[in-house]
Amino acid sequence: xxxxxxxxxxxxxxxxxxxxxxxxxxxxxxxxxxxxxxxxxxxxxxxxxxxxxxxxxxxxxxxxxxxxxxxxxxxxxxxxxxxxxxxxxxxxxxxxxxxxxxxxxxxxxxxxxxxxxxxxxxxxxxxxxxxxxxxxxxxxxxxxxxxxxxxxxxxxxxxxxxxxxxxxxxxxxxxxxxxxxxxxxxxxxxxxxxxxxxxxxxxxxxxxxxxxxxxxxxxxxxxxxxxxxxxxxxxxxxxxxxxxxxxxxxxxxxxxxxxxxxxxxxxxxxxxxxxxxxxxxxxxxxxxxxxxxxxxxxxxxxxxxxxxxxxxxxxxxxxxxxxxxxxxxxxxxxxxxxxxxxxxxxxxxxxxxxxxxxxxxxxxxxxxxxxxxxxxxxxxxxxxxxxxxxxxxxxxxxxxxxxxxxxxxxxxxxxxxxxxxxxxxxxxxxxxxxxxxxxxxxxxxxxxxxxxxxxxxxxxxxxxxxxxxxxxxxxxxxxxxxxxxxxxxxxxxxxxxxxxxxxxxxxxxxxxxxxxxxxxxxxxxxxxxxxxxxxxxxxxxxxxxxxxxxxxxxxxxxxxxxxxxxxxxxxxxxxxxxxxxxxxxxxxxxxxxxxxxxxxxxxxxxxxxxxxxxxxxxxxxxxxxxxxxxxxxxxxxxxxxxxxxxxxxxxxxxxxxxxxxxxxxxxxxxxxxxxxxxxxxxxxxxxxxxxxxxxxx
Numbered sequence: 001x002x003x004x005x006x007x008x009x010x011x012x013x014x015x016x017x018x019x020x021x022x023x024x025x026x027x028x029x030x031x032x033x034x035x036x037x038x039x040x041x042x043x044x045x046x047x048x049x050x051x052x053x054x055x056x057x058x059x060x061x062x063x064x065x066x067x068x069x070x071x072x073x074x075x076x077x078x079x080x081x082x083x084x085x086x087x088x089x090x091x092x093x094x095x096x097x098x099x100x101x102x103x104x105x106x107x108x109x110x111x112x113x114x115x116x117x118x119x120x121x122x123x124x125x126x127x128x129x130x131x132x133x134x135x136x137x138x139x140x141x142x143x144x145x146x147x148x149x150x151x152x153x154x155x156x157x158x159x160x161x162x163x164x165x166x167x168x169x170x171x172x173x174x175x176x177x178x179x180x181x182x183x184x185x186x187x188x189x190x191x192x193x194x195x196x197x198x199x200x201x202x203x204x205x206x207x208x209x210x211x212x213x214x215x216x217x218x219x220x221x222x223x224x225x226x227x228x229x230x231x232x233x234x235x236x237x238x239x240x241x242x243x244x245x246x247x248x249x250x251x252x253x254x255x256x257x258x259x260x261x262x263x264x265x266x267x268x269x270x271x272x273x274x275x276x277x278x279x280x281x282x283x284x285x286x287x288x289x290x291x292x293x294x295x296x297x298x299x300x301x302x303x304x305x306x307x308x309x310x311x312x313x314x315x316x317x318x319x320x321x322x323x324x325x326x327x328x329x330x331x332x333x334x335x336x337x338x339x340x341x342x343x344x345x346x347x348x349x350x351x352x353x354x355x356x357x358x359x360x361x362x363x364x365x366x367x368x369x370x371x372x373x374x375x376x377x378x379x380x381x382x383x384x385x386x387x388x389x390x391x392x393x394x395x396x397x398x399x400x401x402x403x404x405x406x407x408x409x410x411x412x413x414x415x416x417x418x419x420x421x422x423x424x425x426x427x428x429x430x431x432x433x434x435x436x437x438x439x440x441x442x443x444x445x446x447x448x449x450x451x452x453x454x455x456x457x458x459x460x461x462x463x464x465x466x467x468x469x470x471x472x473x474x475x476x477x478x479x480x481x482x483x484x485x486x487x488x489x490x491x492x493x494x495x496x497x498x499x500x501x502x503x504x505x506x507x508x509x510x511x512x513x514x515x516x517x518x519x520x521x522x523x524x525x526x527x528x529x530x531x532x533x534x535x536x537x538x539x540x541x542x543x544x545x546x547x548x549x550x551x552x553x554x555x556x557x558x559x560x561x562x563x564x565x566x567x568x569x570x571x572x573x574x575x576x577x578x579x580x581x582x583x584x585x586x587x588x589x590x591x592x593x594x595x596x597x598x599x600x601x602x603x604x605x606x607x608x609x610x611x612x613x614x615x616x617x618x619x620x621x622x623x624x625x626x627x628x629x630x631x632x633x634x635x636x637x638x639x640x641x642x643x644x645x646x647x648x649x650x651x652x653x654x655x656x657x658x659x660x661x662x663x664x665x666x667x668x669x670x671x672x673x674x675x676x677x678x679x680x681x682x683x684x685x686x687x688x689x690x691x692x693x694x695x696x697x
Contacts, residue, residue, distance in 0.1 A: 009086035009136060013040045013048035014077035016070055017061040018094035018108045026094065032183035032190070033061050033093050036141075039193040039241065040089055046193065046241045048089055049080075064110030067120050074125060082134035087167070087238065089139045090129065092122065093186055096144025101176070104142070104149035123149070127156030130168045137167030137231075137238045139206060143186045145179040147172035148224060157228050164230040167238045169206035174221040181220050188217045196245030198261030201350065203239035210240075255279060257352075258359035259309060266302050279309055308362050314401070315358045315377060319384065322395050326388050330484065332357060335383035337483035338418065339376060340451050346482040378407050379449075382414035391419070417449035423485045425476045426676060427469060428493040428530060435497070437465050442472035444479055448675055452479055469509045469516070490516065491673065493525040496533070496603045503616065503665050505645055521642045526606050526667040529677035536607055538681055540583075545674045547584025548609050559631045560589030560613050568594040574601050578608045589630065590614040591623035611669040616662070629661050638668045 017033030019026060037059045040046030051058040060073050074090065081088040095107035097119065105119035122142060130138040130152065142150045150172055158164040173185035197204060197213055204210060206225040214223045229238070245260055255263065255278060263282065267273040276282050286299075286306065320327075329351035336346045336357055345352060345360055352360070361377040381402075385394060394415070402408045428441040437458045444452040454475055456468040473487075480487050492504035504524050505517025516522055532541045567577050568590070588605050593615060605612050613630060633640040644661035 010084040011046070011048040011086055011089070012077055012081040012084070013037070013046065013058050013089040013091070014073060015040065015059050015061075015091040016065075016073065016093065016106075016108075017059075018065050018070065018092075018106065018110075019061070019063045020095055020107060020110055020112065021063055022111075024095065024112055026183065028183050028187075029093055030061050032143075032186040033059065033091075035190040036091055036093075036186045039190045040091075042193075044242060045244060046089065065108050066110075067108045067118055070106070070108040070120055071125070074129065078129045078132050078135055081136070082132055085134050085136055087137040087139065088129065088135055089141070089240070090126070091141040091143070091186070092120075093143045093183060096122070096142070096146050096149075096180075098146060098149060102149070104144070104146055104176075106142075106144060123152050124156070126150060126168070126170065127152040127160060130166045131156070131160035131162045133161065135166075137169075139169045139171070139238060139240055141171045141185070141189065143173045143180060143183055145174060146176050147174050147180060147185075149176040151226050152228070158230065162230075166228070167231050168226075168228040169238050169240075170226040171206045171210075171223070172225070173223055175224065178221060184218045184221065185214070185223055188214055191217075193241045194244065195264075196243045198245055198257055200243050200245070200257075202243055202246045204241050204243050205239045255309075256312075256355040256359045258356060258363050259312065262305060262363050266298070266305055269298050270296075270302070279306070279313075282306060282309075305363075311374070311377070311405075312355070312358050312362050315362070315381070316355050318397055318401050319354060319358070319381070322397050323384055323388050327354060331384075331387060333482055334484050335380055335387055337479060338383035338386070338446050338449075338451060339380040341376070341380075343478060343482065346479075375410065378402075378410045379414055382411055382418060385415060386418045414449065418447045420447045422447065422489065423480055423483070423487060424489040424491065424672075425473070425487055426491045426493065427472055428527060429465065429495065429498060430527070430531070431495045431497075433531065433534070436460070437495075437498070440465070440468040440472050442475060443676075444476050445676075446483075448672065450676075450679065466507060466509055466512055469507065470512055473509060488521055490520040490522050491525050491676075492516075492522060493527040493530060495527050495531070496606065497599070499524075499526070499602060499667065500599055505642075517642070517645050521639075523638055523642070524665070524667050525669070525673050526610050526612075528606055529610055529669075529673070530680055533603055533607060541607070541610070542674075542678060542681065544584040544608065545610050545669055545677065547582065548587070548611060548669055549671055549674060551585050552587075559627075559634045560587040562589040562591060562627060565592065565594070568598075568601060571597050571600045571604065574604055578604060581608070584609045587611040587613065589627070591626055606667065609669075611667060613664055613666045616665045626663060630664065633661060638666060641666060 015033050015037040017029050019029050040048045041050035041058065049058065053059040053061065055069060055073055056076060058077070060070070077088055077090065092106050095112050096104050097107060097112055098105045098116070103124070104122045105116050106122050107114075108120050109118040122140075122144075126138065126140045129135065140150065144150075151170055152168060157166070157168065160166075171185070171189070173180035192210070192213055193204070197209065200209055206227060211223065211225050227238075245257070245264075260277070263276070267276055273285065276285055282302070283306070286303065332351055332354060333346055336352070339361070341357070341360060345357070357380060358377065361380050362374050381398060385398065389395060394411075398411070399408075402411045424445045426443040426445060428443075429437050430439050430441055431437050439458055440456045442454050442456065443450050454472070456471045456475075458464040458468045476487060494504060503517075505515060505522040507516050508514060509516040510519050528536070529538075529541045529545055532538050563574075563577075566573065568574060586609060588609060588611070590605075590613065594601065602612070615626070630637070641661055641664055644664075648662035
């Protein structure tokens with residue numbers, strides 16, 4: 001519904017309501033046809049020329065009109081559009097027969113019992129009109145049963161007289177195999193044109209948003225649309241009507257699309273409010289005589305809305321004053337994406353205005369911080385500061401605003417989370433304690449701020465897991481594209497039993513054939529800090545992770561603590577060793593895997609400390625060389641492991657130079673993962689003193 005330009009050429013319309021007699025009569029058809037015609041010829045809405053009712057007019061309603069009469073009326077309307085080189089809106093209301101794999105016939109004869117020869121072939125008629133030289137586009141509204149069968153065939157659209165150089169939109173009332181009821185399409189479409197569509201542009205067209213609006217209103221049938229745009233200059237004529245709400249927004253001045261729609265809904269149950277379209281008018285009404293109405297629950301909601309409008313007005317003025325000279329559509333999109341706005345808002349065309357985004361943050365959000373300030377608005381302000389201001393600098397005006405609104409702590413916290421703001425995708429492979437993976441939980445982070453989350457159910461087996469991971473990757477790329485970022489870092493959190501198989505960087509996720517670790521920097525995490533093994537508490541696991549970070553910060557660790565064959569001779573021997581060592585005291589390293597029970601030992605080691613290094617293929621030729629390679633690059637792990645995997649040819653994994661870093665697998669733990677797990681556990685994150693020495697490396 002956006003990006004269209006109103007053509008100066010006259011607009012033409014023909015609405016045909018073909019009524020039948022007897023039991024086939026359609027109640028309400030005449031009224032629906034006249035109401036739709038009235039909206040389409042309204043100068044402020046459809047803006048089509050009103051030629052009155054009759055065979056030579058723009059409205060034709062009657063019983064037993066006949067195929068010839070309807071055909072002549074359509075031809076005359078097309079001729080008028082040709083003369084003016086303007087568009088034609090053609091609406092057909094009545095009975096439709098056929099469909100279900102065949103053509104749709106519009107019952108013009110007065111009875112569905114008459115053969116097809118007496119009826120109008122709708123698809124052929126629409127195709128012929130659209131191919132008329134000089135007609136600047138056709139919008140066909142088909143309100144009959146089986147209406148989707150009115151779609152013009154490809155040959156007519158691409159190989160007709162215009163050779164595909166045409167504009168055509170078809171709005172149909174029901175799918176080709178289903179009936180339509182009570183002229184619902186025409187009635188609801190007329191109502192939409194009369195009242196306008198919220199969050200749409202100046203002009204309404206047959207597009208996804210209009211279809212969504214109609215489907216939300218119509219039950220028992222499935223309306224839909226089809227658009228063919230093969231003309232050299234697109235988007236100039238095929239608009240259906242002007243958006244009534246856009247005019248209201250212009251008159252409202254200080255109200256954006258979200259506020260206008262909310263105001264309209266709030267005032268609907270209150271008498272005497274029909275003319276209120278601006279905040280000034282609302283204020284006058286609330287402060288006017290007859291204060292007894294202020295106790296009404298609906299009025300209380302209006303009062304709350306008025307207070308929220310005050311927050312919006314203040315925020316818009318403040319942000320324009322602070323950043324006005326730097327704001328662009330691209331920057332607003334990036335800030336909205338980082339603030340957690342819905343994707344539909346972020347990618348809307350044209351870009352929502354600053355006021356629209358502030359109104360969405362305040363009026364469309366129910367989450368409120370204890371200080372009373374809307375969290376999404378704080379996140380939006382923080383994103384703008386992060387994108388525009390120098391690092392660590394909070395403009396004075398915003399500091400004052402945050403203090404007055406009780407949002408200082410929330411704003412400072414969000415700015416700290418966004419520090420660096422490197423995008424990262426976290427994929428948690430969840431098994432719910434069973435033996436099978438059931439879903440992938442995806443979180444998209446900017447810095448340490450978790451901005452968007454989603455879940456993707458897994459089908460059975462490896463194929464189901466790969467499919468869910470690919471869906472999650474595509475979801476993240478949609479967000480990052482809107483935010484103007486690219487995806488590099490991916491964390492994959494897996495349960496113990498999956499660690500025994502190939503590592504996540506080897507999973508063929510990208511388009512279900514490329515290894516994930518080739519296109520992205522993949523770090524494997526153990527999911528025990530999110531879902532601990534049976535008999536182990538979450539507090540114990542988070543404490544072990546915290547202890548590990550503390551141990552690494554002391555710089556006493558020059559590498560992992562390597563376990564030898566005696567330590568791994570049995571599960572009991574390993575347990576005895578671990579019982580004498582502090583939880584989280586080191587990163588464990590295994591040079592050679594034991595011949596049996598490594599699955600049990602793996603979990604024992606990870607419960608003790610959630611970081612582990614072991615060979616990728618079970619054993620290496622030279623274990624000392626492997627240990628030396630880890631020691632040499634210890635300060636730059638796991639980045640070195642990521643790059644080693646990406647640089648190693650696939651066919652040489654595990655067969656290269658002895659001790660090469662590409663031979664190493666790991667589950668890694670750092671402050672980022674500890675913080676993510678603590679947030680997931682519902683705890684306040686106490687950040688380590690910035691970063692550990694290993695993270696600095």
